[in-house]
Amino acid sequence: MNVYRPGPAALVITTALMIFLLAPLIAIVPISLTPFEYLAMPRGELSLRHYRTLVEDPAWGASILLSLRVAVVSSIVATAFATAFGLGVWYLQPRFAGLLVGFVLLPMVVPPVVSAVTLYFLVTWISRIFEPFGYDTWIGVALCHVVMVTPFAVVIILVALSQVDRRMEMAARGLGASLWRTTVSVVLPNIRFGIASAAFLSFVLSWEEIAVTLFVTSVEAITLPRRVWMGLRDNVDPAVAAISVVLTVLTVAVILARMMARGAARGVREEATAEDAAPTGEVVPNVPLRRRLGLRGAWSRKETL
C-alpha cells in the first residue's frame, strides 16, 4: 500500500515546518550553558553553573519533589476513578452512557482558564472548612489535578475497553464468576496496557500542569512548573533554561525509546493499521476528542510493545 508519495513541494514545506517545531526546543540548549546571570548567548566559554543551581538551590529540589508527589498521587487517583467508571459504563451500557461520558469529559473541553477559576472557587471554599486541604496546599493542588487529568484517563480506558470482546465477560459470568472475579481475572488483564497508558498520561499531565496550578497556589505549594513560571515572569533566570533542557532530554529519550521499540515491531504494526482505522465500538461517543489527542495512536503503540 501507499504508492502515492508526497511530491517535492510537500516535502520542502514539511521540512520547514519540522524545523519550526524543533527550533525553540533546540534554542534553549546554548542558553542553558551561558556563563552569565541573565538570559544571553554564551560567548566563547560555556558554563554549567545553572545546572549546578538546580542541584544546589534547595528551592528547585523542593519543587521537583512536590511536583513528583502531586503527580504520583493524582495519577493513581485519576486512574482508579477512570478505570472504575470505564468498567461500569462498559458493563452496564446505560442508555444515557453518552451523556454520562460527556459529563465526565467536561474538564477536558471547558477552557482551561474557566476550569482554573472554578477550581479556585473550590479550594478557597475548602480552605474555609479545613485549611490543610484547601488553597495553596499540596493536597489542594493534587485534588485539582485529579479533576483536570481524569477525563484524559477516562478516554484511554474507554478506548482500551472498546477493544475487549464482550463474550469473554459473558463466558466468565456464565461459568459462575462473580462481578469482582470477572473484573479482576478477565477484564482488567485485558486492558492492562490501557491502564498503564492512562496512569502514564495522567502523571505527565499533572507533572506539567500550570494553568490551574497558578490559580490554586501562591507561596507555599510551589510546583516545578510554577517555579519555572516565576523564573520566567520576573527577570528571566537561566536556571529555567537548564531545567527545561533536562526535561526536554528526558522526553526525547522516552519518545525515541518508544519509537525504536515500535520500529522493531513495525511488521505487526502495519498489519494492525487497517483494523486501527475501523470504528471502535459504541461506548465512546466522541471520536474526535480522542483523535485530537492522538490517544488511539498512543494506545495502540503501547499495545504493540
Next chain:
Amino acid sequence: MIWTRRGGGYLALVAPLPIFLALAYGLPFLGVAGWSLTLPEPGLAQYARVFTDPIVQGVLVRTLRICAVVTIATTVAAYALAYVWVRGSPRQRTFVEFCILVPFWISTLTRAFGWLVLLYNRGLVNSWLQALGAIDAPLTMVRNEFGVIVGMTHFLIPFAVFPIASAMRHVDERVLLASRGMGASRLRTFWSVFLPMTMPGIFGAGLIVFVFSLGFFITPAILGGGRSVMAAEFVYVQLFQTANWGLAAAISVVLVAIVAVLVALLFRLTRVEKLVG
C-alpha cells in the same frame, strides 16, 4: 441477557467519578456563575460590562482575532505535516512523527520559553538577521501579537495533525491513482480529489484548535508580556490583581457559552464525517 445487570456492584463502579466531578467541578462552577450575578452586587451588571465595556470588548475582539489567525495558520501547517506523515515513505513518516510527538509531550512553559529565547530583542533570530545584515535594528517579535501567534501555533499544531491525519488515512489510495490514470496532474489530483475528501478532517481540526486557543493562558502571558492581553490572562488579572471577581466570573461564563456552541458544531460535523468515511 441471562443475568440482570443490577446490584450495588455495578453502581459502585459507575457512580464515584460523576459524583466526585459533580462536587469538585459542577458545584464550584455554579458558584462561579453565582459570583458573576452577585459580585459586587446582585444583577446583570457584569454581563452588561462584558458586552459594552470598551476594555473588555477590546480583549474579547483581540482574543477572537488571534484565535482566528492561529486557527488558520495551525490548520494549514498541520495539513502539510499530516500529508507527509500519512503518505510519506517510512523514513519520512518516522521523522515527521518524531517532530510532532516531541513538542506534544513537552510542557507549554518550556515551549513558550524556547520562543522567547529565539524571538526576543537580543535573541537568536535577531542576532542572526543582524549578522547577515538583513536588518539594522532588532525586530520586535515578542511582547506583541506576533509572538503570541507564533507560540500558540507551535503549541497547537500537534493537536490539529491527529484529526487531519485520521481523515487522510480514510482516503482510498486507488481513487488517487485513478485520478492520475485518467490524466489529471499531481496538483489537480490533490486539489480536486484529495483535498475535498479530507475536508471534514480540516474542519474538525480547525474547530478543535479554535476551542483550545480561546482559553489559552500560559503562552500569551509569556510571549505577549502583558501587552496583548487575551481573555484568559484578563480573567487572571481580574481575579488576582484587580480583585474584580464578578467580572472574571462573567467572562468565564461567556467563554463556556462560546465553547458550548462550538462543541455542538463539532458534534454535528463528526456525524457528517462518519457519513463520508
